[in-house]
Structures are given as structure tokens and as C-alpha cells.
Amino acid sequence: MSRQPFISFNSVSKSYDHDRWVVEDLCLDVREGEFLTLLGPSGSGKSTTLMMLAGFEQPTTGDILRRGRSLHSIAPHKRNIGIVFQDYALFPHMKIGDNIGYPLRMRGLRGADVARKVEKALDMVDMSNLSSRYPHQLSGGQRQRVALARALVFDPDLVLLDEPLGALDNQLRIRMQAEIKRLHAATGVTFVAVTHDQNEALSMSDRIAIFNNGRVQQIDETRKIYDQPATAFVAQFIGDSNILPAQLVDHGAGQVRVTVADMGTLLATKQTLTPEGANMAVAIRQERIVVSPVAANCDNRFSGQVSELAFLGDQIRVQIHIGDHRINVRRPISEFVEIPTEGDWFEVGWSPTDCWVLPET
Amino acid sequence: MIEAAAKYAHSATWWQRTKLFGDRSNRAAWLLLLPSMVLVALAFLMPLGGFLWRAVDNSALSRKLPATIEAVQMWDHRTEPTETLAAAMMSDLATQAEQRGGMAAVARELNDLLPSFRNVIMRTGRALTQPPQTVSAMEWLGAVDQQWREPDVWIAVKSNDGYLTDRYLLTTLGLERSIDKGLTRASVDKRIYADVLVRTLWMSFVVTAATLLLAYPLAYALAHAPSRWRGLVLCAIMLPFLTSLLVRTLAWVIILQKHGVLNQLLIGTGIAERPLSLLYTRGAVYLGMIHILLPFMVLPIRNSMQRIPPSHMKAALSLGATPLRAFLNVYLPATLPGIGAGVLIVGVLTLGFYITPEFLGGSKDQMVSYFVSFFTNRSVNWGMASAMGIWLLVLAVALVGTLRWLTQHFNPERQG
Ligand SMILES: Nc1ncnc2c1ncn2[C@@H]1O[C@H](COP(=O)(O)OP(=O)(O)OP(=O)(O)O)[C@@H](O)[C@H]1O
């Protein structure tokens, strides 16, 4: 017996204006209990996907299944899905306790039952003493916790988070990432989150689905997305890679030679799973490029003029011009014998194993 | 640099110490406000105060009939009117007769106390031109008009011998004060003003409630409909704003009159056999008022609807609320400030409506403002006009107060 996926998108497409696909031919399985993040640039259709799952938008074609049964005719309020909105959507005229108790009351619970569950939920997010406040009396981080508690209190089958940390400052965001991950582990509920922040995706998710222009570029375990990007777009979006359009010289897998306009021939690695195609690119991670004098030992070695220089605390990012290409390099300060200035000639290099041949998209 | 900063700090404390005016910017703000405050005081508060004062002002009587007022105070109203009273009255009337319009003024004041007494005064005034001989004052007055012998007029003067009076305010409530200061119900013909007050309240309530019920879905359409419809609806609602109140009311006259548009339509389609009397009915007044006031209700409600983030309704639904409950629990409460503002504006406006009931309604559909106008323009009874005006003001203030109380108690965001 093949196990039914928990949620599956079956070739789902969505268009608002019958002109442009916002989501195109989406095939995606959500596994029970996992933390899946939909990651992609603005306008790539992540929120639309989430809203279709919640029932607020209907797919134009295709179907969404839960345990093999179509969700099509199930109204949003019957889907038992908790949602954390970017603006939290706490009801301003209800106290925190009433906000969290709302889904319970909608399910027919009353009095002490509600109070007990609300208290437990507030405990879970460390907010026990704020039950009688109103939302506008809370800080952004506290509101975020309340929204989480409200989305979890009624034992939903699924929790959706649309840019849950978008409105928080950096420090708080990092704290809340850990908090959300902890809640996911503690409850065992399936989480599907949307973000355009790669660090958020990397730190919270079990799996990541990379969206671009309404299509899923890759869906994989978090490590795999990072270590084995399927396309140049993924490599660029996760882990800050330099992308150079390239032409294959050798065919086959393993170490291959490619030519890049203005730069000549490079040695690169081609994974067997990458298909043969006309539009290929090489992707090199910023932090895998080494600088002179170490660069002198590399198989791929290039010199260019420094066009930008940025200090990132313990690291330096150098941008150099090689032909028409701009190559970004990020290395610890300690590796620089001499810190270049803008306009200097500077040598960089990378090993063939850090230089992947990938289809462009 | 440091010195300058220290100087600046010093000057700041200096300004702060002059608590009298607050700091410099505060004083400038007051100066900027001054002209508008003066304008409000001169053009609004003073005339309003002057007008309202007339509801309790009784000084005219003591100015016109000083001797009589003094004499009635000595007189026991359970006894026959005395010669002293008559003499005092004659001397007062003689003084007034020498002044232009003096007798008319006395006639107006006494007629107000005792209906039909105007004629008595005017007749007495004419008789005074041939000065009386030998006979006693009471006999002479009695000869001119029998009513001088009755105690009524003297009792009326005696019970209104102060500088202030509550008789106008009592009359508007359908009450009277008898000579022994007890309150009694007024005679039937004077009781209509209390009915007018109740009617005004009721009509305001009906119009406000109906406007609210019509405006809510309209506002919803305006706030959420696809944008191509929105412009059309907004135009239809705002169009009445561009024409004057009078024109809009007259348009309804044209539509509703006996051989007007609506009746022709009803007869033409065979719904009615003969013209219906639509005009000069309560229904016509309601129709006109609701039509005129609708925009005042729609706009604030639409405003509050547009401010509801779409995520709130989605959140309610995702938490398991049916669409109806989501509306009642989340959407409706969020529009309460808009409803409050709309009800306030429409409520206060309906209380003071004048033109529309006057043109579209019958005599039983007139509201307080009609009588304010009637008393000022036609019967020139400033006391009654002002007393009606006071109730108008009281009702409006009560409405504002109630709504304020409601918003403060049911809108947590306004607290704290
Ligand atoms: N209700 C709507 N009507 C019409 N177009 C819409 C609607 N909602 C979204 N779109 C369009 O669909 C596209 C995808 O929107 P979506 O909100 O799914 O993107 P997203 O990936 O969530 O982006 P972001 O990171 O900016 O939130 C956008 O081009 C947007 O303009």
C-alpha cells in the first residue's frame, strides 16, 4: 500500500486575471508533521499557494488533496487549519484570552474548558500573565506569540505561517525563529511557512520549496537545497552564489570543462542529476572563493579590478570585475594579507568542486 | 559650542518655569487659535445664549406693568380682585399707552398668559384715550370689558411675577404651574408641544435606524466591490450632495404629488386605479429625509470598513467561525466607530430637520424645528421658540453623550 501524502497539490495552477499564471502547474506534497517552507522572491506566488491551501482562493486548474480527498468543496472554516498572518490579525476588540479562546468557542467549547486550554496555550508561548490585555497593549513579539498560540490552541491539522516574522526586528526575528521551531517540535503539527528570507527558511525548516515566477524550482531537505541546488536560481537564492552563464565543453558527469564568455575555460563539477541543456550556468558560492595568495594554488584563477568593498564584521566582501562579470567574494579578514582598495587588481580562485554546472532555471 | 548648548538649556528651563503660558510653541498655538475662538464666541455662543435665555426670561412683564406686579403681591388670590389692583393696572396701561407699541407689547405678554386677552387689552387701550371720570378703577375697567372683574387675569399675573419663568419650558412638556406652584397637566390645546417632542424623537429614531440599515450594505459594496462598480455606486450616493437640500426636497414633491411621476407610473402600469395621496404623509417625510441623509451615514461606515485588514476576516474563518459569525464577531465590531459617527451625524441632523417635513409632510408630521420657526416668524413668541430650541439642544447633547459613553465602554482602543 502506497502511503497517501498528507497534503498534495496536483498540477495546481492559479490565475487571478485569466492572463498570467501566478502559480503554474504546481506539484507539491506536504508530509505529515514536517516543517515546510515556501521560499522565493516577492510575487512568486507563495502567498497564493498558502491561501489556496487555506481555502481563501480556489485553484484555476488542478486540485489540492488532503489524505487523498479533494479540499475543493471544503469551506475555509471547516478545514481545521491554523493561520499566522503577517499582521497577526488579532481581533483588536477582544482581550488576548478571548482571542485565543475564539477558535475554541467556535467549536462549541464553553467556560472552564476554554479557560483551561487558553491558559495552556498562553503557557506554551510564555505569555501566561497577559491574558487580560488587549492586542494594542502588546509589543510586536508578544503579538506574534499570541497569534501562534491562537493558531495552535484548537489542535489544527496544519498550521500556515505567511511571513510570520516579517514585521519584527532582526534580533527578535532570530529569537522567534527558534521559538517557532520549538513549538513545531513540541506540538508535532505540520507547519507550512512562507518567507523570502533564506536564513529564516534555513533555520526553521525540514524541507524548503523554492518558488520562482509561479513555479517550484526545487523542493528538498534543507541541507540538500543548500548543498545540491538543482538550478542556478536556487543556488543564487540560497547561499549567495555567483552565477555565470556557461557553455559545456565536455559532456558527461563529474569534473567537466566549461567556457564562460570573457573568462575563458573553467573546471567545474557536474552532478549526474543535472540535465543536459542549452542554457547552463556555473554557480560559485561567495564564501568558497579564496583570495591571493591562496588563490595561486587553485585550478580556476582570475584577476580583476576591485569595484566594491564591504566590511561585515569578521568578514570582508570584495566585488571584482572580470570582463563583464561581477564576482562577489566573502572571506574572513584574517585571510587577507593586504586589504585591497577600490581599483586595485586582485586575484581570486576556486576549486572545481565548489563550482557547479547547473541549468539556469 | 558647549556654551551655546548650556545657554539653550538655560533658556529652555526659563520657558518651562513660566507655567502661566506653557512653552513658546504652546503660546503660539493659543495665539493661532484665538481668532477662531473669538469668532465662535461672537457668532455662535452669544447669539445662542441670547436665544436660549428667552426661554426663561420674564422681565418684559415686570418692565411693562411694574405697579400691577407690585400690587398683585399684596393681593390674596382667593379673594375678589381689589380696587388697588385695578388702579395699578390702569396707571401701568396709561404709561404704556403713551409709548409707541407699548399696548401691543402688553397685549402680547398677557395674551401669552391668558389666550384671547389681546382683544381685552387693545379695547382697554382704545378706551383709555377718553380718560375716565369719577368711577372707581375697577368699575371703569369692568365697563370696558367684563373679564377685568374675573380673578383669572390677576392670578395669571400673580403667578408670573418674577424675572424668570418656567412656563415656556413647562408648556413644551404639556404641563402648567397653578397659582399655588403645583404642577398640573396643561389644557388639551397646549399639550400638543409635548406630542411634538415625542414625535420628533420617534421620527429621528425611525429615520436614523432606516438610514443605518440602508447604508450598511451600501457602504459594504463601496468598500469591497470590484473597483469598476465602486465608482458608480459612489457617484449615485454623492450626487445628492451636489444639489441643495431645498431642490432635493422639491424633487420629491414633483415625484410624489397627486399627478406626479410616481402616480402616473402606478396608474400607467395598472397598479393603482386612481392617484394615491402620497404627498403630505409621514411616509413621504421619511423617504425624503432618508434620501437626503444617506450619504452622511454611508461615508463614515465605509471609512471604517476600508480600515479593516482583510486578514481579520480570514483569520476568523480559519479559526472555525462560519461567515455569519465571523461577520458578527469580527467585522461588525470593527465598524462600530463608523456606525457611531454616522448615527451621531444623522441623528443630530434629523432632530433639527425643517424643510423636508414642511414640504413633504402634513400637519401631524411636523417636527420641533417647524415650531421653532412658527413661534419666531409667525406668532412671535420668543419664549416658546426658545423653549422648543432648548429641547432640541438637550436631545442632541443627550445623543452625543450616549454615543460617547457607548464608544468609550465598548471600544478598548480608545481607553488607556
Ligand atoms: N487578489 C489578487 N488579485 C490579483 N492579483 C493578485 C492577487 N493576489 C496576488 N496577486 C498577484 O499574484 C502574484 C503573486 O502574489 P503572491 O502574493 O502569491 O506573491 P508572494 O510570493 O506571496 O509575494 P510576497 O513575497 O511579496 O508576499 C503577484 O504578482 C500579485 O500581484
Ligand SMILES: [Mg+2]
Ligand atoms: Mg506574500
